[in-house]
Amino acid sequence: MRRLILDHALLPDGWAEHVGIDIEGGTIAAVHPNSASEGRERVAGIALPGLPNLHSHTFQRGMAGLAETRGPVGDSFWTWRQVMYRFLGSLTPDDVEAIAAFAMMEMLEGGFTALAEFHYLHHDADGRPYADIAELSGRIAAAARETGMGLTLLPVFYAQGGFGGAAPTEGQRRFVNDVESYARLLDGARKAVVGLDDAVVGIAPHSLRAVTPESLREVIAPAGEAPVHIHIAEQVKEVEDCLAWSGQRPVAWLLDHAPVDRRWCLIHATHLDAQEVEGIASSHAVAGLCPITEANLGDGIFEGADYLSRGGRFGVGSDSNIEISAPAELKQFEYSQRLKHRARNVLAEHEGQSTGRSLYDRALAGGAQALGRRIGAIAAGHRADLVVLDAAHPDLAAVSGDRWVDSYVFVAGKAVIDTVFVAGEAVVRNGRHVNREAIRARYSRAMARILS
Template sequence: MTVLWAERALLPGGWAENVRVRLSAAGRIADVIAGAAPEGERVGLLLPAMANLHSHAFQRAMAGLSEAKGPEPRDTFWTWRQIMYRFLDHLTPEDVEVIAALVQMEMLEAGYATNVEFHYLHHRPGGAVYDNIGEMSARIAAAAARTGIGLTLLPVHYQFGGCDGRALGPGQARLGTTPEAFARLVEAAEAAIAGLPDAGIGIAPHSLRAVSPEALAFCAGLRPGRPMHMHLAEQVPEIEEVRAAYGLRPVEWVLETLRPDARWTFIHLTHMTEDETRRLAQTGAVAGLCPITESSLGDGIFNGTQWAEAGGRLGFGSDSNIRISLTEELRTLEYSQRLRDRARAIYATRASSTGRVIYEAGLAGGAAAAGRETGAIAPGLWADLCAVDLANPVMEGRAGDTLLDSLIFAGHDGLVRDVWAAGRHVVRDGQHMDRARIIGDYRACIRRLQERL
């Protein structure tokens, strides 16, 4: 049994000192005792580690390739998407596994313990199915076996090129599934993760523009009780297309037709009215926010103040993986609200500081989105833990909520010293256990890709 001892720790009841945490051989938290004498492995600040609730791993390899001016008068999400489609046509299963390993390693080093992978790259270039329809899912699982990260795999159903049911475009051929093929894909994905003791499955209809209403109902019935994820209300043209096809805005249609509950995670939600914000928040669904990517793609600003006032849940993901930084995701959310509202400490309450509110919100929302028993330092939960260096000057003299405020707003991910995912000690002294080999494999992969691009 592994024993950790922390000078300070964030427990469900608040801050505690001299905390002993014992981890079972199965990767669960066995017990937690505050005010204990030092023993075992000693750390400074011990936090529950968050789940990264939205990732497209392969996009990490195209980070930095879409910042030049394109041929269109104005570059937008839609012009970026065309670059992404051209890029993915060159990826092999071996490439995807290597890229996913780098992404998962960087997530762990940033303080995440779980990768919720919104996985839609399924087929060969041109759309032909691999001999094993779950080949690409197996590559994500193989990367997780190598890195030790917790994994929730979300196979994505991508049916049409738009709400009118038009065929997928050339760049989308590798993504496409019929409902029947998608059911087989989910089974193959479950087989791929079967060897990972703490991995789970979820279902992800891509978006209202890519999946028919009938297929949405089919998807919801595939794995009852498991997480459901979908992009929603990300872009203004998407909202206009859905309203033209269905007579309602996307969030309105979802509320009236899907009747979502706490099982659902909706990604981005950057364009909601006040009424949509309030009503969707009250369903218990999680808002899956990716502030770095939303900034990169010019998506817009999430209606965070009203979502919080309505009691809405939220979590954080790295989406395009242009940059993987837990502290920056949280900071960017808060700063976006400050810039829009021209105020400060937007998420703070009378009881808790800004950093603590958004960190604890991300823990709870991420755990729900992952369908994973995690999100707190409490007996019975997975031992998903993150240790932060208190010797860093940024943390000097800090106590209570100012520990998280200093980490998020004045610090950086380099303050993360150790990470455990389901009890696996995968990051030590700030570096992943297999860092050198993962980076070497990734560099070789990128060189091969550059020759094909």
């Protein structure tokens, strides 16, 4: 058993000092506020529960910055997607692992301690399955093992190129499976995570564009209690195309035709009407928001204030990994609402409440639910995932309590992160991952080859 003592810690019932935690098998066995320090390893600073990252495509970290040149016509998500297709065309399994490890390392340094990897890159550059159909899922698992990242692996089912069963395009050939090959992929992914502590494998129909109603029913039927994630209503064109195909908006169609409940995470859900806002909230599903990517792609602004006023659950993810920072995602979410409503502190729940604390608490709960794991709290029975802030940093030194979280989210950001624990093991010290140099060198070599 590992026995730590935290100078300050955010517990489920609030702030506490001199918090002893007993860790066994990576899980918190007991929490002792106002504990004596004898026989315990001191962790100096301000300990927060590690934030879950509920949506990422790690391979896209390698193309960050490559789509920031204006084209001859108006740029959009759809032109960005063509850049992405060209980039992934040359990726080898070694490249996928090197990029994933680098992205996970940056996530840990940026305040995320668990990841839901929405993994849709499955086959070789010609669209042929590898001898092991789950080869690239195995590379994601290997990157998690090397970095220490907690993992929910979401192999993606992608079968169509558009609504109504349109044929996939050439750029999508590395993604495509039918229902039978997807079942084999899932089996392979489950084998790939064996030995990864506390890993979960869920199910991820890519989007309503990429499945038919029949195949959607087939792939989610065996989900059981596993997480189910899906992209939905990210773009106006997607909404228009869904209306043309079905006569319904995407979220309305999904709520009417699928068993959406607390297992589900609806990624983006950017374009909603009032009935859809209420429908997601009342289903107890999680809205998976990726505010930095949604801003980068020009997706639009989520109906955050209305959704949260109805008790809606949310978490945040880094998606395209254009910038990897847990506090920055929360800040961008709040700032998007300030711009939309021309107001301040929009997402705090009541007068006098810290906005940073409100955002952080809700993203912890929603993220943990979406990942299907016992994470997101410094409490007995939860994984010992901690993000420890430097209490001596100038932006934290003169404040306390919830003001620490406000300064972390809105002012200093990830620069104040000192130590990060995953399952009780320190994977980041002094703000840097313990294997940073080796991971960075391998990533640099891979990118030099890819971009040459």
